Each structure stands twice: as C-alpha cells, then as structure tokens.
Amino acid sequence: MAKKVQIELGEAELEVMRALWDHGPQTVRDVMERLHERGRTVAYTTVLTFLTRLEQKGVVASDKRDQAYVYKSKISRQSVTMSRIKALVDQLYDGAAAPMLAQLIENERFTPDEITHLRKLIDDLDSKGS
Amino acid sequence: MAKKVQIELGEAELEVMRALWDHGPQTVRDVMERLHERGRTVAYTTVLTFLTRLEQKGVVASDKRDQAYVYKSKISRQSVTMSRIKALVDQLYDGAAAPMLAQLIENERFTPDEITHLRKLIDDLDSKGS
DNA sequence: TCTTACCTACGACAGCGGTAGTAGAACGCT
DNA sequence: AGCGTTCTACTACCGCTGTCGTAGGTAAGA
Incomplete structure (x- = not known):
C-alpha cells in the first residue's frame, strides 16, 4: 500500500x-x-x-x-483527497488534523441532516478506537 | 469584510x-x-x-x-486555511463540504480527547443553527 | 576614512502547469 | 487516387513559484 x-x-x-x-x-x-x-x-x-x-x-x-x-x-478520488488534505494539514498545522477539522466544523454551514450524519461518524470513532 | x-x-x-x-x-x-x-x-x-x-x-x-x-x-491563518479547504472542496466535491469532512473523519486517527472535542463542536452546531 | 557587515533592489533562471498550434498518420468517402 | 476528418506526437509559450547572485546603499567599528 x-x-x-x-x-x-x-x-x-x-x-x-x-x-x-x-x-x-x-x-x-x-x-x-x-x-x-x-x-x-x-x-x-x-x-x-x-x-x-x-x-x-x-x-x-x-x-x-x-x-x-x-x-x-489509476488512482482513487479518495487517495487524492486525502493526499491533498494531508498536505494542507501538514503545511498549516504541522500534521495535526483535529484543529483543522475543528475550524472546518465551525466555519462551514451544515444542514441538520449533515450534522446528524457527522455526529454518527464521530460516534463510530469511539467504538473503533484509535 | x-x-x-x-x-x-x-x-x-x-x-x-x-x-x-x-x-x-x-x-x-x-x-x-x-x-x-x-x-x-x-x-x-x-x-x-x-x-x-x-x-x-x-x-x-x-x-x-x-x-x-x-x-x-495582514491575513489570518484561519482565512488561508478556509480558503484552501474551500478550493479543495470545490475542486473535488463541487463545494459539498460534508462528504469531504466525512472522509476526513473516517481516515484520520484521533485521540479520545480530540473525539470528545469534536463531538462538542458538532453539538454546538445544533444550538447555533444555520 | 576605510573596511566590514548587513540591508534592499533588481534581474535571472529553471521547472511546472495551463494552453494551444502544427505536422503527420490513419481512416473513410467520393 | 484524392480529400476531409480525426487522432497522436511534438513543440512552444507564458505566468507563477522557488531559488539565487550581484550591485549598490548605509551604519558601525578599526
């Protein structure tokens, strides 16, 4: 990989x-x-x-x-997205994704549905563990 | 502004x-x-x-x-970050931030503390409304 | 005053990405 | 066989970004 x-x-x-x-x-x-x-x-x-x-x-x-x-x-959209985000996070936050994510959450406008969805994603993180 | x-x-x-x-x-x-x-x-x-x-x-x-x-x-780190993310989201997802956010959440590794923090941010979105 | 050290202005150059023109091959129609 | 269409190969060009070098000013010490 x-x-x-x-x-x-x-x-x-x-x-x-x-x-x-x-x-x-x-x-x-x-x-x-x-x-x-x-x-x-x-x-x-x-x-x-x-x-x-x-x-x-x-x-x-x-x-x-x-x-x-x-x-x-030959490459997936996901790999490109992640690669880009990674570059962004590295360049702006030394690789710490959480602060950037936080800023993103605070600054973007989401619909209630999206919020529900995001919450679910976060919840799933718990069960998965690091 | x-x-x-x-x-x-x-x-x-x-x-x-x-x-x-x-x-x-x-x-x-x-x-x-x-x-x-x-x-x-x-x-x-x-x-x-x-x-x-x-x-x-x-x-x-x-x-x-x-x-x-x-x-x-003369500009804030936040404005640059948001501008970059926006470009990214536009280029890869036609401006829909939620899917990218979802992918980010799924692919990155977060500590329990960070997860708690993120959950709180999401919760705050509710009260604020769009 | 002469030298040294540091500062800015300006020019240069290469590599990449966006954009396109031209030339030549290949196919099909008349 | 000749012509128009379509495709690929090649070349080119410009602007931006990363990277410096050189030249010329100015301040401070010998």
Missing part, C-alpha cells in the same frame, strides 16, 4: 481526473466534452496534453481501442 | 506566512532563521523575494525599523 510520495496535480489536471472518476474511461474527445460541460472550454490538444502528462505521472492509463486511445484513472 | 477572491500562496510562501503567524512581525533575517529551523535552508535573498512578493500580493505589510524592514502578516 505504498503511497506515492506525492500526487502532484494542478487544478486543470484535477478536473480531468474528475471527468474520469465521474464518467469512467474515456477518449480525449469525451473528456474534452466533459470539461466543456463544466465550463472549461479548452482545446482538444490541451486535453490531450493533460492526459499525456497524467499518464507520465502514472495516474492514468491508456489503451488503444478502435481509432482512439481510451484513458482511465 | 470582503475577502480576497483568492489567496493564492505557494508552499514556500505559506511557510513564510507561518513564521509570521507563529512568531509575530519579523525581519527578513528572522524569517530566514525560522525557515532554517524548520529545515528549509534557503538563502537570505530568497526569503527577501518571498516577502517582497507576499507584500505585492497584499498579504503582508512592512515598515522600516532601525536598519531593516519588519514584516507582518
């Missing part, structure tokens, strides 16, 4: 990953359309560049099918 | 901000020493560049005292 030392993804690259996470393996053209839907109207070759770089970084894989390559994500 | 639309800080810049947050207003040399203590052995002029850029970005202020300028942060 060796974690990549760092999964370094830019903002646009992340949106490409999202397209793959949300809609499964796709061609360059597919991904481009997803990005356009989300308001990022980039050129076809730009998307190609993104995917090529992501493949070099080892976070997506491609295989030729019919005319075009189909790209799929 | 209009927040900057975006507080865009690099990783090294963030460490400079931390030095200012943790130890108050300081000279270039002071900040450099803080960075060295934290294992970032950068040159004096590099720190100077950081502080100059941060001032251009409007997040630190300087005033001349004796020989050297003393720099101080």
Whole structure:
C-alpha cells in the first residue's frame, strides 16, 4: 500500500481526473466534452496534453481501442483527497488534523441532516478506537 | 469584510506566512532563521523575494525599523486555511463540504480527547443553527 | 576614512502547469 | 487516387513559484 510520495496535480489536471472518476474511461474527445460541460472550454490538444502528462505521472492509463486511445484513472478520488488534505494539514498545522477539522466544523454551514450524519461518524470513532 | 477572491500562496510562501503567524512581525533575517529551523535552508535573498512578493500580493505589510524592514502578516491563518479547504472542496466535491469532512473523519486517527472535542463542536452546531 | 557587515533592489533562471498550434498518420468517402 | 476528418506526437509559450547572485546603499567599528 505504498503511497506515492506525492500526487502532484494542478487544478486543470484535477478536473480531468474528475471527468474520469465521474464518467469512467474515456477518449480525449469525451473528456474534452466533459470539461466543456463544466465550463472549461479548452482545446482538444490541451486535453490531450493533460492526459499525456497524467499518464507520465502514472495516474492514468491508456489503451488503444478502435481509432482512439481510451484513458482511465489509476488512482482513487479518495487517495487524492486525502493526499491533498494531508498536505494542507501538514503545511498549516504541522500534521495535526483535529484543529483543522475543528475550524472546518465551525466555519462551514451544515444542514441538520449533515450534522446528524457527522455526529454518527464521530460516534463510530469511539467504538473503533484509535 | 470582503475577502480576497483568492489567496493564492505557494508552499514556500505559506511557510513564510507561518513564521509570521507563529512568531509575530519579523525581519527578513528572522524569517530566514525560522525557515532554517524548520529545515528549509534557503538563502537570505530568497526569503527577501518571498516577502517582497507576499507584500505585492497584499498579504503582508512592512515598515522600516532601525536598519531593516519588519514584516507582518495582514491575513489570518484561519482565512488561508478556509480558503484552501474551500478550493479543495470545490475542486473535488463541487463545494459539498460534508462528504469531504466525512472522509476526513473516517481516515484520520484521533485521540479520545480530540473525539470528545469534536463531538462538542458538532453539538454546538445544533444550538447555533444555520 | 576605510573596511566590514548587513540591508534592499533588481534581474535571472529553471521547472511546472495551463494552453494551444502544427505536422503527420490513419481512416473513410467520393 | 484524392480529400476531409480525426487522432497522436511534438513543440512552444507564458505566468507563477522557488531559488539565487550581484550591485549598490548605509551604519558601525578599526
């Protein structure tokens, strides 16, 4: 379970990953359309560049099918999220997650349902123990 | 209280901000020493560049005292944290904080004390309401 | 006064990420 | 066979960030 030392993804690259996470393996053209839907109207070759770089970084894989390559994500959204949060917590709180979590809880607005859900998550922590 | 639309800080810049947050207003040399203590052995002029850029970005202020300028942060650690988290949540979860929070709670290890504290925070949300 | 030490201003450079153009291969239609 | 469409490979460029070096000011000691 060796974690990549760092999964370094830019903002646009992340949106490409999202397209793959949300809609499964796709061609360059597919991904481009997803990005356009989300308001990022980039050129076809730009998307190609993104995917090529992501493949070099080892976070997506491609295989030729019919005319075009189909790209799929090799990493989970969760691993990226956690990696990012970890970086954040390290950079701002020396790795202590609790204070950041506290701040997050205090500053965000949650619906009653969400609150109930969060409480349940916290409760579950007890039984699990550290 | 209009927040900057975006507080865009690099990783090294963030460490400079931390030095200012943790130890108050300081000279270039002071900040450099803080960075060295934290294992970032950068040159004096590099720190100077950081502080100059941060001032251009409007997040630190300087005033001349004796020989050297003393720099101080103009923004709070909290605002930066929230801004970063917001970016993260937007980028990965379309702005829905709860799912990310949930993932964070599930993946991090907390001490019993921290759990108690977190529970209290959640409880307080109820009384406060949205 | 000359030297030394420290400070700031300015310029430079490389790597990365976002963005795209062009060239050339491959496929299909006429 | 020739043409248009589509795909990939390559190259390029700009702005930002991390990193310094050099040059020139100024204060303080020899």
